[in-house]
Amino acid sequence: MVKHLINKLKTKAGNVFRKAVFLGTTFLLFGCPDPYIPQSPRAIVYANPNSGEAPLESRITLNGEDPDGDIAEYKLEIDEGANGSVEETIVQSTPIDITRTFSDGNVKIYGQCTDSTGLRGAKNAYITLSQPTPEPTPLPAKHITGRLESNEEDGVLKSGEVRAYVDTNNDGIAEDVLYDDGENFDFLVPYNSDVKIKGKINGGLGSYVRTVSFEDVIENKDVTVRAVPYPTFCTPEEFRQHMYEINCTNSKWDLDNLYKIKIFKHGNDGEFNDTQVTLISNKFKDANDIEKFVDGKELDSYIEVVDGIPPEPWEDNCIYVVPNNNIPGDNAGVTYRQKTTNKVVYKVRIEIDPAGIIPDTSNTVITHEGGHAFNAFDGEAIILEDGDTILKAYPNGAVPKIADEKAAKVVYENTYNAGESWNNILGMESW
C-alpha cells in the first residue's frame, strides 16, 4: 500500500517527498517513546434544563477530567443575558453543582478547570430562555344602547322585547342571548362580538321583528330599533308577502337627493295642454295622493313645468313626466326607472297618454304611475282585503289607501337601507 502511494507521486520534488514519506512511515511503524508532555484537563459543563420558559430553574454542574494529574481549581462564570457581562463567578477546588433561576434573556455559562501544573481546559454551556406568553389583557365589554320605537311614530318609546344575540367568536352562531323589555335598552357585550339586535313591540296588534346587525363591536353603539307594527287590514304574512313581491329588492329613492319632478308639455309623440299639466301637478302635490308614497315629504316645491321635450340622457335625481300617444301595449301609462347597484333609485321617466287625462275624473293613471315612481318599482299592484291596496290606485281607487301608506312608511323609513333584507325589516320569526 505504501509503495503503491509512493509510485503515484510524480511531482518535480518527487524524490525528496518520497524519502520524507518513507521516513515518516517508518517512524510510525516502528514507534518511538514520546518525551513527557503535560496534558490539559478537560472541563465538563452541563446546564439542565438548558432551555425553557422564564423563569427557568436550571442545575449547573462543572466537572473535570485530567489525564495526568489532579484538577486544582474549578471556575464557573454565569453571564445572564449572554451579553458579555458576568454576573456571578464561582471558584473552588471541588466540582461545582449549583441551581439557579433565570428570568431575563439567555444565559451563557463559562466553565474552566485548572490542573496542578496550571494548564487549563474550558467549556461553555448555553441556556435558551423563552418569555412566557403573556396572559391576554381582557378587553373592555361594550355597550349597545338604544330605543325601541314604531316606524310609524317618531320619538315615542315602545315597550316590547329587545334581544341581543351575541356571537362572541364571530362564527355566525350566537353563544349568548340578552333580554330587555324595550323602550330604552342597554346591552353589555364582549369586545369584538358580532351582535344582532332584534326588537318587537308589544301592545296593539304587535309588530314584526326588526333586526339590526353589528359586526366586530369594538366601541359603544347606539341604535334606534324601529319595528313595523302589524297591519290592521290583512294578516302580517300577507302584508309581508306583498311587500316582498312588489319591492323585492327594497329599492328606494334617497329622498334627500330628489331634485325635480319635471312635467314636460311636449314629447316626441304627444303633448299635454295646460289643464292636463295642472291636473298632473295637483296629483303629485296632494297629501292624500302621490305624496302619501313619500311619507310626509312635500312635493310641491319639486314640481317644474317644462315647455319643451325631455333631454337625453335623463337627468339624475329627477322624475320626468312626458306625454306619449303611443305607449306600448295600449296602456294608459308606463314608468321606467333606473337605480344604482346599491338599489337607490336616481332616475324615473313616467310616460302618460294625454287622452287619459281628463278634467273632473279621478285620473288614476297618474296616481298609479306615481306609485311606480316612488314605491312599486318591481311589480304591479296587489289588492288586499277590504279594497285596500299596496301601491295600487287603479282601478280600485283614485288615491293610495292605508296599505299603500303603510308600505311607503316602510320603504322610506330612514333607518332601513335600500336593499336591506325584508327579513330584517319584516321579520316573522317567533322567539
Ligand SMILES: [Zn+2]
Ligand atoms: Zn303599472
